[in-house]
Amino acid sequence: MLKEEIWIEKYRPKKLDDIVGQTEVIKRLKSYVQSRNLPHLLFSGPPGVGKTAAAISVARELFGETWVNNFTELNASDERGIDVVRNKIKNFARTSPLGDAWFKIIFLDEADALTQDAQSALRRTMEKYTGSCRFILSCNYSSKIIEPIQSRCAVYRFKPISSNAIEERMGHIAREEGITLTDDGLEAIRYVAEGDMRRAINALQAAAMLDKTVTMDAIYKTTATARPEEVAELVKFGLEGNFAKARAKLDYLLIEQGLSGEDITGQIFRAIRDMTIPDRLKVDLIDRIGEIDFRMAEGANERIQLEALIAYFIRYGANNK
Structure with missing residues (x-):
């Protein structure tokens, strides 16, 4: 077991052509590689869609064998304060690139976790060391990156993989x-x-x-995931007014399968979205799911909230038969 290789590392893309599902983005990144130049870049999008792989692939194709010496990766969620900008980033940025590279690359993963002060300091660092260093920032939400940094970067939005x-x-x-x-x-x-x-x-x-x-x-x-048909049954029992069966199904998902309240609300949302029911019904049910999900995220008791959601389904179903 200990010798088993982690497949996400084994099959991580090694070059831009290996990245799937991001055709337009990869096409533009390849043009930077061909021109042997690079602006500051900002990658935004959901997890697991190729942002980190794209950044590393750009460095590999730009620098060849010396890419390790001219590339550094920092995770902003580990060190998110201003010290990481003042020390680690500046120390790497002020050194000259090695080999025949014209510049070095600093890849800042999860940049939306940086504090406002750290982002302000990073803005100035990006200006000061443009001649010897390029920055690639990746984040899940570009809205959490301050505008001065966004305006200094070419922004690429990665979409979920098809x-x-x-x-x-x-x-x-x-x-x-x-x-x-x-x-x-x-x-x-x-x-x-x-x-x-x-x-x-x-x-x-x-x-x-x-x-x-x-x-x-x-x-x-x-993966500790409920079958879609089981979640659909839970919703169906609720809309039909069968509280006992709906509650029994909820018990099965919570206790037997060990799902969390947030997992269940997420799957209920997906089940309702895919159901063939009137749009007005979908709108009202999704509105209530959003409210329940917010309450649980704020610390409310998940069991009470989920049973309240089932009760709402039953009452709504009874009023709209």
């Missing part, structure tokens, strides 16, 4: 690892991943450790 791209990549990994991925197992991976390639690869590896044949059951068990 189902077809995930399907193709999972098939490639399954063939490389000698495992059998069933059709329902692949469908389960697409559901669990939600456009996150990293989550998809982790789900596949976790299931493959149990059996060389990866099925839907294995995916849902190893």
Whole structure:
């Protein structure tokens, strides 16, 4: 077991052409590599869509064998104060690039975790060391990056990975690892991943450790995810006014499967979004789901809130039969 390689590292893209699902972004990044120059860059988008892989691939293709010496990666969620800008970033930025490189690259991951003071200091550092250093910042929410930094960067927005791209990549990994991925197992991976390639690869590896044949059951068990049809049943029982069955299904998801309240509300939201019910009903139910999710995020008792959600489904269903 200890010798088992982590697949997300083993199959991490090594060059820009290996990154899937971001055709337009990759096309523009390749033009920078071809011109041997680079502006400051800001990558934004959800987790697991290729932001870090793109930054490292740009450095690899620009600098060749000397890319390790001319590239540094810092995670702003580990050190988010002004000291990391004043010390680590400045010390690296003020040194000259090695080899035939014209500049060095500082990759600042999760830059939206930096404090306002740290971002203000970073803005000045980006100006001062432009001649010898380029910055690539990645974040989940570009709105959390101050405007002066955004205006100094070329902003690229990464979108969630499409189902077809995930399907193709999972098939490639399954063939490389000698495992059998069933059709329902692949469908389960697409559901669990939600456009996150990293989550998809982790789900596949976790299931493959149990059996060389990866099925839907294995995916849902190893990822602690409820089957979509079970969540749909919970909603259906509620709208039909059957509180006992809805509560029993909730008990099963919370106790037997060990799901958290936020996991369940997230899957209820997805189930309602995909249901063939009137739009007005969807709007009212999603509005209440949002309220319950906010209450739990603020620290409310998840059991009480989830049962209150079921009660709302029952009352709403009774009034709108």
